[in-house]
Amino acid sequence: MGLFRRYFQIVVVLATIVLTIFLWEKFKNFSPFAIKDIQTTHNMVLKEMTVLGKLELSNFAFRDVVEQELVRDYLPNPKAILIVQGEAIGCLDLTKIKADDITTKDDTLIVHLPDPELCSYRIDHSKSKIYDTEYAFMNEQSLMNEAYTRAEAKIKQSALDMGILEQTKKNAELVLKPLLENISGKKVVLQYRMKATLERLK
Structure with missing residues (x-):
């Protein structure tokens, strides 16, 4: 009886050791505070575009001959002929882009841009002159x-x-798209909000 009891104790001890080793190998890396996965969200592209502000993408130069006349009832009408030079600039206001305007799909970055706008137009007085009066x-x-x-x-x-x-849209493909691809390291697709809205409605 005593011999049987001793064998039983040895078996229990060995079983306990084996179970302890098994559990240790299985759960040695387990921790309630262990990090299962790492998810990182980058706002680098959005920040870069916000810093750019209004991005000028097209410039139209103009030269115009202006004939101006003030009509009077009795006296001769004052007249002037001017040669006027000026420019108009098309741009995208990148400060209007919000975080949800930028989405990713696999290795592609989709950016919904605000509609292009005529951000300025002016006369260059230094290059304009009075031709005759x-x-x-x-x-x-x-x-x-x-x-x-x-x-x-x-x-x-x-x-x-x-x-x-x-033309501003076309130049965005040539200028802005490579810039964003360089920043993000992804292929970039540019869309405009109105067009993107219509596509979602379909």
């Missing part, structure tokens, strides 16, 4: 101011009519 000795300043105002409005409308906004 008639009867303008008392009204020259009024003639010039009105002529430049109308010329500036014409630059704005001409730029829009000539497709500066569409």
Whole structure:
């Protein structure tokens, strides 16, 4: 009886050792505080675009010959001919981009851009000049101011009519897309909000 009891104790001890080793090997890396996976979200692209602000992507230069006349009832009409040079600039306001405008799919970064805009248009007074005037000795300043105002409005409308906004989109593909691919290390697809909205509705 005593021999049997001793054998039983030895078997129990050996079983306990084997079980302890098994459990140790199986759960030695287990910890309630162990890190199962690492997920990192980067806002580098968004920050870079925010820093860029309004990104100028197209520049249309204009040269216009403006004939301005002030019509009077009795005296001769003051007239002026001006040669006006100016420019219009198309841009994307990247500060309007929010975090949910940037999504990733596999190795592709999809960026929903704000619509392009005509961010500025102006006359370059240093390159503009008065070509000729008639009867303008008392009204020259009024003639010039009105002529430049109308010329500036014409630059704005001409730029829009000539497709500066569409050209801005095309230049975004050439300039902005490689920049974002370099920052993110991913293939970049540029979409515009209105178009992206219509695609989601489909």
